[in-house]
Amino acid sequence: MKEEYPKTDPLVLKELILKKYPSKVAKKRDKAIVVNDPEIPKQIQANVRTIPGIITQRGCTYAGCKGVVLGPTRDIVNITHGPVGCGFYSWLTRRNQTKPEKPDDHNFMTYCFTTDMQDSDIVFGGMDKLRKAIREAYELFHPISIAIFSTCPVGLIGDDVHSIAREMKEELGINVFAFSCEGYRGVSQSAGHHIANNGLLLNVIGRNDTPPAGKWKINLLGEYNIGGDAFEIERLFNKIGITLVATLSGNSTIPSFEHAHTADLNLVMCHRSINYAAEMMEKKFGIPWIKVNFIGAESTAKSLRKIGVYFEDAELQKRIEEVIAEEMPPVKNALKEVYPRTKGKLAMLFVGGSRAHHYQELFKELGMRTIAAGYEFAHRDDYEGRFVLPTIQIDADNRNIEELEIEPDPARYRKRKDDNTLDELNKAGYEVRDYYGMMKDMEKGTLVIDDISHWETEKLIEYCKPDVFCAGIKEKYIVQKMGVPLKQLHSYDYGGPYAGFKGAINFYRDIDSMVNATVWKLLKAPWDVQKVEAHYVLEPITI
Numbered sequence: 229m230k231e232e233y234p235k236t237d238p239l240v241l242k243e244l245i246l247k248k249y250p251s252k253v254a255k256k257r258d259k260a261i262v263v264n265d266p267e268i269p270k271q272i273q274a275n276v277r278t279i280p281g282i283i284t285q286r287g288c289t290y291a292g293c294k295g296v297v298l299g300p301t302r303d304i305v306n307i308t309h310g311p312v313g314c315g316f317y318s319w320l321t322r323r324n325q326t327k328p329e330k331p332d333d334h335n336f337m338t339y340c341f342t343t344d345m346q347d348s349d350i351v352f353g354g355m356d357k358l359r360k361a362i363r364e365a366y367e368l369f370h371p372i373s374i375a376i377f378s379t380c381p382v383g384l385i386g387d388d389v390h391s392i393a394r395e396m397k398e399e400l401g402i403n404v405f406a407f408s409c410e411g412y413r414g415v416s417q418s419a420g421h422h423i424a425n426n427g428l429l430l431n432v433i434g435r436n437d438t439p440p441a442g443k444w445k446i447n448l449l450g451e452y453n454i455g456g457d458a459f460e461i462e463r464l465f466n467k468i469g470i471t472l473v474a475t476l477s478g479n480s481t482i483p484s485f486e487h488a489h490t491a492d493l494n495l496v497m498c499h500r501s502i503n504y505a506a507e508m509m510e511k512k513f514g515i516p517w518i519k520v521n522f523i524g525a526e527s528t529a530k531s532l533r534k535i536g537v538y539f540e541d542a543e544l545q546k547r548i549e550e551v552i553a554e555e556m557p558p559v560k561n562a563l564k565e566v567y568p569r570t571k572g573k574l575a576m577l578f579v580g581g582s583r584a585h586h587y588q589e590l591f592k593e594l595g596m597r598t599i600a601a602g603y604e605f606a607h608r609d610d611y612e613g614r615f616v617l618p619t620i621q622i623d624a625d626n627r628n629i630e631e632l633e634i635e636p637d638p639a640r641y642r643k644r645k646d647d648n649t650l651d652e653l654n655k656a657g658y659e660v661r662d663y664y665g666m667m668k669d670m671e672k673g674t675l676v677i678d679d680i681s682h683w684e685t686e687k688l689i690e691y692c693k694p695d696v697f698c699a700g701i702k703e704k705y706i707v708q709k710m711g712v713p714l715k716q717l718h719s720y721d722y723g724g725p726y727a728g729f730k731g732a733i734n735f736y737r738d739i740d741s742m743v744n745a746t747v748w749k750l751l752k753a754p755w756d757v758q759k760v761e762a763h764y765v766l767e768p769i770t771i
């Protein structure tokens with residue numbers, strides 16, 4: 229069936245955005261705003277410093293390390309060495325969920341641990357305060373592990389967090405390790421992911437060689453249990469009979485990381501935040517990785533099938549098909565109900581480093597079109613595909629982040645599958661050790677924007693009037709004041725889970741109610757009088 233949709237002129241819009249900037253800024257932003265062509269993804273500028281003065285969506289390196297990667301692990305005490313604000317604003321509260329197995333199991337995720345550095349600590353050094361904080365945390369909670377996270381002043385004054393970690397490890401007899409993840413260390417939270425991945429490989433993964441029972445053993449990398457997503461994915465694995473050795477790091481524990489190297493396959497969900505661990509685990513232990521996406525019912529089914537093919541096991545494949553056949557009918561029913569109301573609506577997604585891509589699948593299922601999307605801090609490979617990796621230029625900011633030299637671990641390395649089989653699977657579209665990126669999945673003529681600024685966001689909305697805009701809490705109220713509902717995709721507002729089959733149903737319903745609520749059109753912000761009318765000037769396209 230051919231349907232016609234309105235379409236903006238992306239080039240006119242781009243010009244409109246750039247002409248407001250001083251010429252130097254316009255030149256730089258020009259490279260980060262690309263009109264998409266899925267056949268030949270164009271080069272996009274990514275993972276470079278935000279221009280000072282521009283209002284960015286980005287967070288800091290500390291946030292990527294402490295908040296994102298290590299934060300969702302419930303039985304580790306994560307201490308923020310720094311001013312209290314850094315700890316307070318990275319307090320996870322309700323965003324990441326976790327489920328201790330027994331009522332008295334450790335769960336420190338609801339706590340916020342910080343050294344609360346004061347002026348005198350900045351002047352005289354904060355190492356003694358850090359030592360005391362670690363001892364105090366140990367006495368109060370007796371955790372099996374403590375991690376220290378450096379904030380900006382720690383790097384500026386030179387507190388040696390790693391020596392303190394070694395000293396405390398010795399003194400307390402538990403695993404204590406530290407991260408040099410000062411906020412300024414990279415251009416965004418992306419640097420913090422890399423630092424966290426390195427730390428996990430060096431200090432945690434591989435410490436326990438006892439494998440869990442099970443025939444098909446996997447790790448799920450890059451799933452952080454936002455709004456309970458991991459629970460839905462775990463439900464599916466359990467139902468099929470797949471053993472989840474460890475998740476990095478949604479609903480996780482330190483002991484699960486310690487034997488993660490006993491799994492036979494790594495599934496990579498968020499490529500941006502965890503590809504380093506996937507690659508290092510393959511080099512060190514011989515575990516290959518494949519890209520998956522459990523956002524969207526169709527992509528969930530596809531990802532499960534990828535696991536079945538990888539294990540080359542008819543019993544597993546049969547089980548996967550049975551589960552898909554059981555799970556799909558309620559999804560289709562829910563979709564049938566909302567589709568007539570969501571079909572043809574327009575979405576924009578500007579989120580993090582993988583969700584702006586993953587969630588397009590759910591919108592596709594709803595018959596909605598993504599007319600503009602971008603990441604806050606992803607790299608070119610997340611946009612254009614990993615084949616561009618050899619051409620990415622290393623700059624001073626990248627060089628600042630340690631690249632670990634990984635060798636096969638002589639006692640633990642076991643090659644799970646030969647390279648030919650893996651190459652064949654990759655060629656057949658299984659994304660083995662590969663990620664094709666977001667641009668290939670987006671329509672021709674859509675806009676792809678890296679590290680979108682506040683100004684650019686406003687222009688996009690004025691010009692295209694999307695039916696829903698997906699971003700985070702910082703953008704939410706500004707967008708809504710412009711009369712467009714904003715769906716948070718970092719925390720899901722009060723909704724979710726959105727992963728897997730049940731999650732898809734939740735998403736369909738939430739989006740249906742958002743894009744069809746008339747209340748947004750009644751909003752009149754003070755600046756509304758000066759508003760440019762939305763106009764669709766390009767040829768309608770047929771799909």
Ligand code: CFM
Nearest residue numbers: 452498501579580581582583718
């Ligand atoms: Fe990966 Fe994430 Fe994301 Fe991310 Fe994030 Fe996040 Fe995100 Mo917020 S690891 S890149 S650094 S999927 S915290 S759980 S939602 S920006 S798109």
